[in-house]
Amino acid sequence: MNSGINTTGRRLGGIFELIGSRVMEFLDQAGYTILLLARAFYYLKDAPPKAREIVTQMYFAGVKTLVVCSLVGVFTGMILALQTGIELQNFGMQYQIGHLIIASMTREMGPFMAAIILTASVGSAMAAEIGTMKVYDEIDALEMMSISPVKFLVMPRVVALATMMPVVSIYIIVLACLGGAVVANSILNVSFNVYMKHLYKGIHFKPIYVGLLKSFVFGLIISGVSCAYGLRATSGELGVGHATRSSVVASFLMVLIIGYFITAIFYG
Amino acid sequence: MIEFVDVHKSFGPKRVLGGFNLSIEKGETFVIIGQSGIGKTVALRHVAGLLHPDSGTVLVEGVQVNGASPGTMRKLRERMGVLFQSGALINWMTVAENVALPLSEHRRFPKKEIDRLVDEKLGLLELGDAKQKTPSEISGGMKKRVALARVLMSNPDIILYDEPTTGLDPVMSMVISDLIRQMQRDFGVTSLVVTHDMKSAFHVGDRIGMLYGGELVQVGSPEEIMNTENAVVRQFINGELEGPIRAQ
Incomplete structure (x- = not known):
């Protein structure tokens, strides 16, 4: 009887320990990210x-994602219309x-779609690139030259993504409206003028402005x-893969959670 | 110049340095030899302030590295260079931009002066033709030389070499070893070299120390190390299967 209680107690203890360690990990990473963004602001x-470097990063975020943004924008509008x-x-x-x-594109879908695309394409590339630099001592080499990795790597990426995210959102909204027009005209028999x-x-x-604010905040979050995650990558290539995957998951979650709170603040 | 006093360092349950003591004189080239993963790079990183000891002290020119303020650390690092094992060149920059980095980022010199210094350092290491290439377009040996050129840009008094010849062919290993000797001869640089390449160690070292079990089991001149009676050192330098060292 006593041993049964002890086993259950140990299991419960183990579960609480696991939850506790995960919460601590999350808080540690969140704190590190907030401080990193604060330092990036300082280096503005x-x-x-x-x-x-900022223009190069803007090119990666904007021009390099043009095709996928165009397709996502058009088809989002078409699906929504249908x-x-x-x-x-x-x-x-x-x-x-x-x-x-x-209404739906400017309020929510445009910024959200842009955030999803840029998390998957640009955010993951940032984590992988910086993670690789970390495991191959390039970050330490910068430190040895008294070059701040935040100034050299993080600030340009944060500025570029926070700037490009609203632009990409607007682009997706415009293309979604065009996609919607095609479906409205061809399937719903709504003329272009009426549409x-x-x-x-x-x-x-x-x-x-709420949509653009969201996009800007999403840009900050993702970068x-x-x-x-890239700067904290460890254990070689495996660590880079882990950092990339974790950064994508965390970015998605943070975009959803922060997106909800921005909506609640302005429309709640 | 560089001093380790009773330095202890562990990673989780693994003890890497346990009571590590070493003193390197100004202008000397000291080589730490030992098995892979034994803690040679860990010791080197303590000098650069990239790792901090659990206990003990690391001093560079009398200044305590562990616990130094960011300002003190910056001043120390201005006089110090590290040649990392991978070269640690920035991949999206050209060779010239990589070499210019220590000066161009701090904007202490006009661009013309930086360009002149880049040409000078690349010329010294016979890399003039690679100036506009990116790191992915050059060989491993060239990467190490570019990294060395970048280190030399700040005219350091101390250079830390982390496995400078690993992954290079024997000829290129000797080229790099010669360069390390040249740095000491021509510029009076104090060097700490970490390697398991015995040929290079004997070529560049004024003194050699064997790291085993978290401490230096023997320190001596290349001749003393070559003729050692210490079973651990003898097994390592001769690459013998039988002896106290077990594969990790």
């Missing part, structure tokens, strides 16, 4: 001499589809999280 004063348009058709309100698309008229009606200032 050195942004002008780093313009070339799914909601069919329902609206039941009420004879399919002409409102433009309004619905611009555009309702689309313009759906454009409001608040969803736009900060990715660089933090």
Whole structure:
């Protein structure tokens, strides 16, 4: 009887220990990321001499993801128009589809889609690149030259992604509206003029600035999280893989959680 | 110049340095030999302040490295260079940009002066033709030489070499070993070399110390090490299967 209680106690203790260690790990990583972003902000004063690196990173985030952003944007608009348009058709309100698309894209979908694409393509590449530099002593070499890795690597990436995320979001929103127009016109029998008229009606200032704010914050989160995981990579190539995977998972989760809170603050 | 006083360092349950003591004189080239994974690089990293001891003291020119303020550490590192095992060159930069990095980032010199110094260092290491290449376009030996050129840009008094000849062919190993000797001869550099390449160790070292079980089991001139009676050292330098050293 006593041994049964002891075994259950040990198991429970083990579970609590595991949960506790995971919570501590999360808090440690979150704290490190916040401090890293704070240090990156401090080095903004050195942004002008780093313009070339910032532009290069902006090129990776914007131009290099153009094709996938275009496809995601167009198909998101088409799917949205098709799914909601069919329902609206039941009420004879399919002409409102433009309004619905611009509202959902500016409020949530545009920034969220941009965040997903840039996490998967740019954020993961940042974590892998910086992680590789870490395990091959390049970060230590920078330290030995009294060059701050935050100034040299993190700040340009944070600036570039925080700048490009709103641009990519707007691009995705525009293409989603075009994709929606194609479906509205070809399947829902809504003329282009009617679609555009309702689309313009759906454009409001608040969803736009909240959407852009979200994109900007997502850019900070993804770059900060990715660089933090990269800088803490250990144990060779295996560690780089682990850092990359963890950075993508953490970025997704943080985008969802912070996205919810921004929505709650402005619309709650 | 460089001093380890009773340095202890463990990683989890694994004790790497246990009461490590060493004193390196100004202008001397000291070589630490030992098996892979025994803690040679760990010792070297303590001098650079990239690792800190669990207990004990590491001194560079009388300044305590462990516990030094960021400002003190920066000043120490300005006089110190590390040649990392991989070269640690920045992959997206050209050879010239890599070599210029210690000066261009701190903007202490005009660009023209930096370019002149880059040409001078690359010329010294016979790398003039590789100036515009990226690290992925050059050989392992060239990478080490570029890394050395980068180290020399700040005219260091101390150079720490981490496995400088690992992964190189015998001829290139000798080229790098000669360069280490040249640094000492021409610039009076104090060097700490970590290697398990015995040919290179005997060529470059004024003194050699064998790290085993967390401490230096013997320190002596190359001749003394070559003719040692110490069973551990003898087994290691001769690469014998029988003896006190077991494969890790």
